[in-house]
Amino acid sequence: MKFHTVEKIGGTSMSRFKDVLDNVLVGNRKESELYQRIVVVSAYAGLTDLLLEHKKTREPGVYGLFVDDNASSWAWGDAISKVGEKMLSINAELEPLGLDLDQADLFVKERIEGVRSCLLDLHRLCSYGHFQLSEHLLTIRELLSAIGEAHSAYNTTMILQDKGVNARFVDLTGWREEENWGFTEKVKKFFDGTNYDEELPIVTGYTQCKEGLMHTYDRGYSEITFSKVAVVTQAREAIIHKEFHLSSADPKMVGAEKVQTIGRTNYDVADQLADLGMEAIHPGAAKGLRNSGIDLRIKNTFEPDHPGTLITNDYVSESPCVEIIAGRTGLTEVRFMDQDMVGLTGYDQKLCKDLDDRDLRYVAKTTSANTIVHYFPVSMKRAGDLVRSWKKKYPEADIDMGPVAMVSPIGSNMAAPGLMARATTALDEAGVYVIAMQKDRRNVEAKFIVPESDLQQTVKVLHRVLVEECAL
Structure with missing residues (x-):
């Protein structure tokens, strides 16, 4: 029986990494409290927008420019260079927290130039009539999204190691892997033999696998990875750290002084929220946790002592009410x-x-x-x-x-x-x-x-x- 938790940190929280370090990852934790956890991290806020397309405005990023009919303009090449510059600037901001800047920058340059080279080769290949770009669109999205997820996970691992934590970088993005495993098989392979008492796995939010997460979940992949890791490793509890509490309404609409933090609810409620586009968790991720009997906790990254909202399979409010x-x-x-x-x-x-x-x-x-x-x-x-x-x-x-x-x-x-x-x-x-x-x-x-x-x-x-x- 496992006693560990699997915890996911969202992109907005990751962009306030000092708070994440103080409130979630290290803070005042004693040595034993640093472990018995697996941490899945998202890309820093805004990076996936630059790599794919802006989530709200749909302004094209590297992906959108590359697959555009006018791709011969090479605008995507300038765009991926700007992504690399943005990543290097994030690294510079994290150096005071213990990031080895030379090593971190080298990691970014290797990934950016590796993907650039791959896209150039694909562009040349598709200039011949026998190869169609449309057949590779999902693969391109996967390749690009993986850069941001690997960047944040690698940086997190190095900063924790600098602070004496035995953190391990778990790269599920498929970078330079020769085999293509199924989703469950891959997660099992990467976590077999993990000593949860003595090491802290830091996991990329994207998993490259046979099923192709982008095909089914598109940009919801990080929570799918989080859920799969929790299910495969038989976690005691799954925790999502967000920049806000799960509250009775949007505080911007009704006033922060009027909303109430929800203490408990169930997966049915989480499904209804997802259907409204206000996800506590992606419904595909919730399904895995629900079927495996794993409880989910939503916590505010910036209020670490607050218990947050516990979502379980069987909870029903004793008194009828609207939550x-x-x-x-x-x-x-x-x-x-x-x-x-x-x-x-x-x-x-x-x-x-x-x-x-x-x-x-x-x-x-x-x-x-x-x-x-x-x-x-x-x-x-x-x-x-x-x-x-x-x-x-x-x-x-x-x-x-x-x-x-x-x-x-x-x-x-x-x-x-x-x-x-x-x-x-x-x-x-x-x-x-x-x-x-x-x-x-x-x-x-x-x-x-x-x-x-x-x-x-x-x-x-x-x-x-x-x-x-x-x-x-």
Whole structure:
């Protein structure tokens, strides 16, 4: 039986590395407390954006420039040079904490120039008609993302070693490996024989493997690696260190003095948050932990003495309550009305097949006798392509679309009498127009669809009436 924890440190936290060192990795820990842990680290904040593309604005990074039709401009070469310069500047900032600058810079230059050389060779190869760049896109993304993950893990290992910690760099990125293992097999291989009492493994957030993590999880790979390491090594507990607590709402929306840190919840709640784009953990990572009976703790990197939020498989609040009010904007409502669907079966399946063909998923859906409404987490432009296609395919249907927001009260036990009545009454009094709402009998979440402009007001109202007033 293992007694160790597997802990993940996110990119924003890693960019405040002195705090990470003081609060998570070393601090006042006695020698024995330094070990019985595996630490998975993400790339420093912003580096993956530079390597791939900006997560929010989609501005192309090295990857986006390389795969662009105009790749012959060599803009990607300048971009990867800038990534290298950024990494060297991060190294310089970490030198006072004990980083061997010469060794760290050499590591960066080797990786950057190695990848540059590889991309140049691939570019030349694909200039011949027999080789297509499109066949290598995922491999290129993997190769680029791995640079940032290896950089932070290597630096962390060296700084810890400088402080007398027996840290070991565990590079799962596949750099210069001749064999290609399966995900589980690779993790087992790298951790077989680990003495958890005497060494502290520092692990890259990306794992190169046969399955290809980018294909399924794209940029969610670091939490997938974290989860797999916890499951394979049979960890006692999995811990994610974030730059904030898992709270009852976004403090920027309702006020920091009004939100409450959630002490306990369950994986069902974590799944609902992920569906809203507010991940406590990637749902794929949560599945592995949940199925293996490993509890997950979300901690604030900068408040190390706070126990954080414990997420377990079987927790249900003794008293019915709402734990979180979560909202998201950027949704598009597509309304499909056709008199011919009344009394028919299979109509919905036809529409869903169209969505599947377009790789479109919805986060909410309502139906009536002659109308089906989907709520998609995509831009109006992408939803517009669907609407135009449907209008051609179903000329008798009345189809329109518009931007909306969704706000969800979420909790492990929301079987509170009158909850929806209190919520709708409060929203009506606040002048919020509720476009649609739903709640199922599992009592884990409810959904309120409102105009985009009412998102913050809806979150504030629901937090006041369902969280703050219920806690009095």
